[in-house]
Amino acid sequence: MTKHHAAAKVDRTVRAVLKDVLALSDARVAAFDDETPLFGALPELDSMAVAGVLTEIEDRLGILIEDDEVDGEMLETFGALRRFAQSKVKD
Numbered sequence: 001m002t003k004h005h006a007a008a009k010v011d012r013t014v015r016a017v018l019k020d021v022l023a024l025s026d027a028r029v030a031a032f033d034d035e036t037p038l039f040g041a042l043p044e045l046d047s048m049a050v051a052g053v054l055t056e057i058e059d060r061l062g063i064l065i066e067d068d069e070v071d072g073e074m075l076e077t078f079g080a081l082r083r084f085a086q087s088k089v090k091d
Contacts, residue, residue, distance in 0.1 A: 010086045012062065017056045022049060029055060034079025039072060041050070063088040 014076070019029045022044035039045050054065050065088065074084040 002079040005088060007086055011082055011087055013060050014057060014085055016084050017053055017060060018045075018078075021052045021056050034077060034082070036078040037076065038078055038081060039075035045075070057085055061085060061089055 015029045015032065018024055018032075018038075019026065022042065024042075024044065039050065050070070054070065057063070058065055063085070069084075074080050
């Protein structure tokens with residue numbers, strides 16, 4: 001899989017997880033860009049939902065997210081969360 005294909009897969013997966021776990025509409029999630037604020041801006045993404053989102057990302061991408069890697073910065077924007085997930089995927 002090329003880097004572009006891997007990045008596209010991560011993007012699709014993160015969008016799908018946010019849609020599924022937070023019960024967001026397809027249109028709302030499709031409109032997310034790198035600057036779209038998440039934690040603190042999406043009422044659906046509260047501290048309890050964060051664990052579900054991260055667990056689902058782990059399961060769907062086959063990655064492991066350590067507790068000490070989770071911080072407000074990685075959840076600040078869609079782009080930050082997508083880049084974090086991408087950094088965990090093995091090429």
